[in-house]
Amino acid sequence: MSTPDDLTKMIKEMAVRARKASRKLASLSTAAKNAVLQDMSRLLDERRSLIQVENGKDLANGRAKGLSAAMLDRLELSDKVIDSMIQGLAEVTALPDPVGEISQMAKRPNGLDVGRMRVPLGVIGMIYESRPNVTVDAAVLCLKAGNAVILRGGSEAIHSNLVLASILQEALAGRGINSDAIQVIPVTDRDAVTIMLAQEEHIDLIIPRGGEGLIRFVAENSRIPVLKHYKGVCHIYVDSSADLSKINPIVLNSKVQRPGVCNALEGLLIHRDIAARCLPSLAAELHGAGVELRGCPESVRLVSGIVPATDDDWGSEFLGLILCVKVVDSMEEAIEYIEIHGSQHTDVILTENYTRARRFMAEVDASAVMINASTRFNDGGQLGLGTEIGISTTKLHAYGPMGLEELTTRKFVVFGDGQVRE
Amino acid sequence: MSTPDDLTKMIKEMAVRARKASRKLASLSTAAKNAVLQDMSRLLDERRSLIQVENGKDLANGRAKGLSAAMLDRLELSDKVIDSMIQGLAEVTALPDPVGEISQMAKRPNGLDVGRMRVPLGVIGMIYESRPNVTVDAAVLCLKAGNAVILRGGSEAIHSNLVLASILQEALAGRGINSDAIQVIPVTDRDAVTIMLAQEEHIDLIIPRGGEGLIRFVAENSRIPVLKHYKGVCHIYVDSSADLSKINPIVLNSKVQRPGVCNALEGLLIHRDIAARCLPSLAAELHGAGVELRGCPESVRLVSGIVPATDDDWGSEFLGLILCVKVVDSMEEAIEYIEIHGSQHTDVILTENYTRARRFMAEVDASAVMINASTRFNDGGQLGLGTEIGISTTKLHAYGPMGLEELTTRKFVVFGDGQVRE
Numbered sequence: 001m002s003t004p005d006d007l008t009k010m011i012k013e014m015a016v017r018a019r020k021a022s023r024k025l026a027s028l029s030t031a032a033k034n035a036v037l038q039d040m041s042r043l044l045d046e047r048r049s050l051i052q053v054e055n056g057k058d059l060a061n062g063r064a065k066g067l068s069a070a071m072l073d074r075l076e077l078s079d080k081v082i083d084s085m086i087q088g089l090a091e092v093t094a095l096p097d098p099v100g101e102i103s104q105m106a107k108r109p110n111g112l113d114v115g116r117m118r119v120p121l122g123v124i125g126m127i128y129e130s131r132p133n134v135t136v137d138a139a140v141l142c143l144k145a146g147n148a149v150i151l152r153g154g155s156e157a158i159h160s161n162l163v164l165a166s167i168l169q170e171a172l173a174g175r176g177i178n179s180d181a182i183q184v185i186p187v188t189d190r191d192a193v194t195i196m197l198a199q200e201e202h203i204d205l206i207i208p209r210g211g212e213g214l215i216r217f218v219a220e221n222s223r224i225p226v227l228k229h230y231k232g233v234c235h236i237y238v239d240s241s242a243d244l245s246k247i248n249p250i251v252l253n254s255k256v257q258r259p260g261v262c263n264a265l266e267g268l269l270i271h272r273d274i275a276a277r278c279l280p281s282l283a284a285e286l287h288g289a290g291v292e293l294r295g296c297p298e299s300v301r302l303v304s305g306i307v308p309a310t311d312d313d314w315g316s317e318f319l320g321l322i323l324c325v326k327v328v329d330s331m332e333e334a335i336e337y338i339e340i341h342g343s344q345h346t347d348v349i350l351t352e353n354y355t356r357a358r359r360f361m362a363e364v365d366a367s368a369v370m371i372n373a374s375t376r377f378n379d380g381g382q383l384g385l386g387t388e389i390g391i392s393t394t395k396l397h398a399y400g401p402m403g404l405e406e407l408t409t410r411k412f413v414v415f416g417d418g419q420v421r422e
Numbered sequence: 423m424s425t426p427d428d429l430t431k432m433i434k435e436m437a438v439r440a441r442k443a444s445r446k447l448a449s450l451s452t453a454a455k456n457a458v459l460q461d462m463s464r465l466l467d468e469r470r471s472l473i474q475v476e477n478g479k480d481l482a483n484g485r486a487k488g489l490s491a492a493m494l495d496r497l498e499l500s501d502k503v504i505d506s507m508i509q510g511l512a513e514v515t516a517l518p519d520p521v522g523e524i525s526q527m528a529k530r531p532n533g534l535d536v537g538r539m540r541v542p543l544g545v546i547g548m549i550y551e552s553r554p555n556v557t558v559d560a561a562v563l564c565l566k567a568g569n570a571v572i573l574r575g576g577s578e579a580i581h582s583n584l585v586l587a588s589i590l591q592e593a594l595a596g597r598g599i600n601s602d603a604i605q606v607i608p609v610t611d612r613d614a615v616t617i618m619l620a621q622e623e624h625i626d627l628i629i630p631r632g633g634e635g636l637i638r639f640v641a642e643n644s645r646i647p648v649l650k651h652y653k654g655v656c657h658i659y660v661d662s663s664a665d666l667s668k669i670n671p672i673v674l675n676s677k678v679q680r681p682g683v684c685n686a687l688e689g690l691l692i693h694r695d696i697a698a699r700c701l702p703s704l705a706a707e708l709h710g711a712g713v714e715l716r717g718c719p720e721s722v723r724l725v726s727g728i729v730p731a732t733d734d735d736w737g738s739e740f741l742g743l744i745l746c747v748k749v750v751d752s753m754e755e756a757i758e759y760i761e762i763h764g765s766q767h768t769d770v771i772l773t774e775n776y777t778r779a780r781r782f783m784a785e786v787d788a789s790a791v792m793i794n795a796s797t798r799f800n801d802g803g804q805l806g807l808g809t810e811i812g813i814s815t816t817k818l819h820a821y822g823p824m825g826l827e828e829l830t831t832r833k834f835v836v837f838g839d840g841q842v843r844e
Contacts, residue, residue, distance in 0.1 A: 023761070027785050100784065106806055112795055114805050119787070121817050204817055225647060225818045246840040253842035339445070361835055362522065363449050365541070373534060373838030382843065383536050383834055384528055395543050395626055395831040396647045397819040409817040412805055413783055416795030418668040420675035421804065 007187060011195045014150060015202035017180035018123045022148035025181055026120045030097040032175065033144055037093040039171040040140065041086050047167050051077055054163035055132070062156050074131045075157055085136045088387065092140045095386040098404045099146045102413060110419050116410040120146030122204040124407065125196055126389075127152045127218055129210035132160035138207075139168055139182045141389045145407035148181045150203065152196060154210075155188030162186060190217075197222040207390050207402075227402060229367075229393035231317040232262030232345040234375040237334040237360070239351035240273040246372055247278050247350055248285050254348070254375040256289045260319045262391065263346050263378040267315070267324045269334040270299070275327045279303055286323065295325035302327075315341030331356050335363055342366060344393040346378040367393050367400035429609060433617045436572060437624035439602040440545045444570035447603055448542050452519040454597065455566055459515040461593040462562065463508050469589050473499055476585035477554070484578050496553045497579055507558045510809065514562045517808040520826045521568045524835060532841050538832040542568030544626040546829065547618055548811075549574045549640055551632035554582035560629075561590055561604045563811045567829035570603045572625065574618060576632075577610030584608060612639075619644040629812050629824075649824060651789075651815035653739040654684030654767040656797040659756040659782070661773035662695035668794055669700050669772055670707050676770070676797040678711045682741045684813065685768050685800040689737070689746045691756040694720070697749045701725055708745065717747035724749075737763030753778050757785055764788060766815040768800040789815050789822035 044051070055077040062072050098118050105115035124147050126138045135151055142149035153161040161184050169179035185192050197206065200223040208218040212230050219226050236254060238247055254265035270279060275298070283293055283303040293299075294309035306325060313324050314337075328334045331349075338347050348370040349360040357371045368378040378401065380388025385403030392398040398406040466473070477499040484494050520540050527537035546569050548560045557573055564571035575583040583606050591601035607614050619628065622645040630640040634652050641648050658676060660669055676687035692701060697720065705715055705725040715721075716731035728747060735746050736759075750756045753771075760769050770792045771782040779793050790800040800823065802810025807825030814820040820828040 023787075026787070108804070108806060112799065117783070117791075119817075220645075223642075225816075243840070249842050250840065257843055361539070365445075365448070366833065368834040368836060369539075370836035371838055372840055373836050374842045376843040377534065377836060377838075377841070378834070382530070383836070384530060394647075395541075399541075399831045400834045409821045411788065412790040412800070412822045414790060414792035414795050414799060414805070416793055416799075418665070418672065418794055419799070420671050420796045421679055421798040 004191065007191060008195050010187070011185060011192060012199060012202075014180075014183050014185065015123065015196075015199040018148040018150050018183060019202045021178040021180040022120065022122045022146075024178055025143070025146050025148060026099070028146065028177070030099075032177075033097065033146075034093050036171050036175045036177060037089055037140060037144065039174055040168055041089045041093075043167050043171050044082060044086055044089070044136070044164075048079065048082055051082065051160070051163055051167070054159040057159040058132075058157050065156070067156065071130055071156070075160070077132060077160055081133055085133050088137055089140055091387055092144050095144065095404055097144065098408050103410070111417065112419050113415040115413050117413045118405070118408045118410050120408055123148045123150065123202060125150045125152070125199075125203045125206045125224065127193060127196070127206065127208045127210075127214070129154040129214060130157055132157040132164060134209065135161045135164045135184065136168065137387070138389055139165070141387065141404060142407060143181060145404045147407055150183050150185065150196065152185045152193060158186070158188050193218070194221055197224060200224045209390055225397070227390060227392045227394070227398055227406075229262065229343070229345060229391050231343050232264070233266045233315055233317050233341060233343040234263060234346040234348075234378075235267040235269060235338050235342055236265055236348045236350060236375065237269040237328075237331065237338070238271060238274060238278060239331060239349055239353060239356055240271040241353040241356070242274060242278070242350040243352050243372070244278055248282050250348070250350060250372070250374050251282060252285055252289060255286065255291055255323055256321070257374075257376055259321055263375050264319070265323065265375050266317055267326070267341060269326050269328050269337060271331070271334075272298070272327050272329055275299070276302055279325070283325075289321070291321045291323050293323055293325050296327055298327040299325045317343070331360060335360065338364060338366075345391070346370065346375045348373065348375055367391065426613065429613060430617050432609070433607060433614060434621060434624075436602075436605050436607065437545065437618075437621040440570040440572050440605060441624045443600040443602040444542065444544045444568075446600055447565070447568045447570060448521070450568065450599070452521075454599075455519065455568075456515050458593050458597045458599060459511055459562060459566065461596055462590055463511045463515075465589050465593050466504060466508055466511070466558070470501065470504055473504065473582070473585055473589070476581040479581040480554075480579050487578070489578065493552055493578070497582070499554060499582055503555055507555050510559055511562055513809055514566050517566065517826055519566065520830050525832070533839065534841050535837040537835050539835045540827070540830045540832050542830055545570045545572065545624060547572045547574070547621075547625045547628045547646065549615060549618070549628065549630045549632075549636070551576040551636060552579055554579040554586060556631065557583045557586045557606065558590065559809070560811055561587070563809065563826060564829060565603060567826045569829055572605050572607065572618065574607045574615060580608070580610050615640070616643055619646060622646045631812055647819070649812065649814045649816070649820055649828075651684065651765070651767060651813050653765050654686070655688045655737055655739050655763060655765040656685060656768040656770075656800075657689040657691060657760050657764055658687055658770045658772060658797065659691040659750075659753065659760070660693060660696060660700060661753060661771055661775060661778055662693040663775040663778070664696060664700070664772040665774050665794070666700055670704050672770070672772060672794070672796050673704060674707055674711060677708065677713055677745055678743070679796075679798055681743050685797050686741070687745065687797050688739055689748070689763060691748050691750050691759060692721070693753070693756075694749050694751055697721070698724055701747070705747075711743070713743045713745050715745055715747050718749055720749040721747045739765070753782060757782065760786060760788075767813070768792065768797045770795065770797055789813065
């Protein structure tokens with residue numbers, strides 16, 4: 001590809017072909033979709049060495065460019081990562097097919113039966129960064145929900161993404177399915193993203209996954225609806241009536257189990273009446289796990305080793321072993337703090353008080369609100385969706401983890417026997 | 423307001439105040455919402471003369487500007503129109519409150535109970551054209567669903583819209599509810615719309631209602647999600663196995679009952695095997711009702727009085743007494759025609775054949791797909807939503823008529839007793 005016009009033409013043609021492929025996918029039977037998913041599993045297993053040769057090119061380029069060890073690790077398609085892609089495929093194959101389900105059927109006074117039938121969205125655009133396994137995870141979820149997908153991964157994973165897509169396309173073709181259902185954009189400059197985001201006639205939904213910079217770029221440049229979350233600034237409020245034995249395990253798990261992810265804990269709010277009883281032992285355990293605590297004056301007074309927080313700390317997404325701590329006078333103050341500093345991702349109350357549990361659950365505006373549980377449960381798999389394609393912290397269409405159902409919509413179906421409107 | 427900066431500041435402040443009001447609305451009880459809706463009914467009834475004085479200013483301005491009789495008619499708040507606003511209010515009051523409903527509760531293997539709680543979207547922006555009764559209809563639907571609303575009606579209805587909003591605000595204030603929950607933008611130039619569409623921090627959803635020009639302007643300039651339909655190009659396919667006695671009543675009702683609305687019929691497709699039997703009598707009835715028929719060569723051959731259609735006719739939204747007629751060789755041809763010329767609004771099959779009924783329903787991509795019923799049923803009230811705030815022909819969030827439920831979203835709620843993630 002040489003000129004911007006060529007690039008625009010190529011991406012537009014890909015989108016038109018995806019739209020065409022999506023029309024057939026929409027009426028594919030569950031059995032046909034599961035058969036091709038099983039073929040994909042088998043082919044990924046058989047083509048390990050091919051995958052690893054192509055992945056090796058990305059790794060070599062990455063090393064030459066001086067990527068960090070962590071980034072190279074995310075880029076690598078080791079046997080273990082390939083195993084987990086195959087395992088993911090088996091899980092998606094086993095999930096119930098949402099397409100065609102009719103719900104809310106009701107008879108109208110004039111005898112019409114009115115219901116809603118779940119149908120695919122059409123064409124999904126996935127824009128993501130380094131991890132090439134997203135190519136397979138996202139493609140198979142879109143396929144199972146009857147959608148075509150256009151994938152745009154990071155430039156550092158381009159060889160890996162292209163070989164993975166070619167294997168998935170081979171499986172499609174082997175079952176007589178239009179292989180345009182799964183396409184990878186083969187061009188790595190950012191113009192390709194901008195052009196993709198302008199194909200509102202042919203792409204129905206954009207899902208970006210990656211750092212806040214990428215997601216803001218996508219949100220600001222897209223003419224297509226975007227489902228996204230910028231960040232996860234998750235909070236736990238420890239109520240005055242919290243069960244002391246539950247506090248430390250839940251807070252530790254929320255903060256420490258995997259601190260670099262969006263559902264990790266970033267802010268801890270403790271009611272004044274329980275702070276002196278719980279904070280010293282909790283801080284000791286957190287310090288023991290390597291967590292730096294940055295607190296309000298009251299928490300600094302209660303526990304030596306908590307350092308004073310700066311204004312910038314409140315509401316920060318640390319994605320590491322740092323935690324903000326604030327003593328509050330009431331649940332109302334905690335809810336107000338979360339409204340200001342939270343990111344509508346995951347907020348938790350620890351309490352044994354029935355009325356406050358009910359009020360917190362009703363009043364806190366987040367994609368997942370929890371009572372007496374770890375923030376880490378805000379995840380499609382953990383919440384029962386089977387698997388997820390992303391998490392939305394905006395409210396249109398989906399709020400929270402998005403699984404197969406969120407990759408579909410519902411049309412009205414009306415069964416009549418001659419009715420006309422009065 | 424004099425400078426663009428002033429205008430931007432004013433609209434931004436309105437949006438911030440709406441956001442603030444929406445926080446309290448979200449946890450208002452159903453009883454409290456219904457009480458204020460009843461007060462609104464009473465006040466609208468009591469203030470008829472005030473409403474009609476203000477409406478009179480709009481009518482006088484409209485006459486001076488030379489508005490058509492039809493536009494003046496839509497603008498007028500006659501006693502009958504006020505009665506119907508009051509009736510609409512009573513209907514919304516009687517509808518079940520969607521907010522707080524918890525569904526899909528299920529126990530996870532680790533004992534967590536996970537469900538989804540319906541919550542308001544937050545702040546809705548309504549952008550509409552001449553009819554001032556939309557001010558009341560939209561505001562009360564948004565209120566019942568727990569949302570604040572910012573209304574931007576047409577310049578020709580500004581006095582009417584402002585007086586109606588002031589009455590609704592008086593009812594809010596009388597019940598101690600922040601009257602910023604319902605606001606009308608008092609400025610009539612189009613810059614106000616553009617500024618409103620940039621308040622993505624404070625407005626969650628834009629619903630435009632009006633002509634295609636307005637809707638395209640909104641869709642192209644909005645940084646906020648937009649739920650919309652551009653037009654309704656509705657089709658009926660008369661299958662070879664259609665019941666002859668059902669054809670004329672359904673086609674006539676779909677075309678003639680109210681030809682100027684989006685769910686009126688615009689294209690008729692007839693299977694070749696039944697065309698000679700049904701088209702002459704159907705065309706006679708349509709001609710008798712004043713409908714001009716524009717057809718394919720085969721239909722022109724079958725019925726004198728059908729004029730040849732031009733290329734532009736296929737897929738046109740006539741919004742009047744004109745209908746396209748095409749003879750097709752198969753249901754597949756009809757479905758393909760609808761895919762090309764339809765607008766994903768409403769498509770109907772007339773058939774007694776079970777298998778084709780099932781296939782048409784599954785394969786046609788429209789917000790409402792119907793068997794043996796009039797296209798005119800694609801309407802929130804007719805389909806059982808109680809009332810509607812608009813119709814969406816895009817698939818994100820809502821597809822088809824949007825009622826109270828579509829003005830809400832669902833967050834995940836998780837009830838634990840100390841669970842942590844493995």
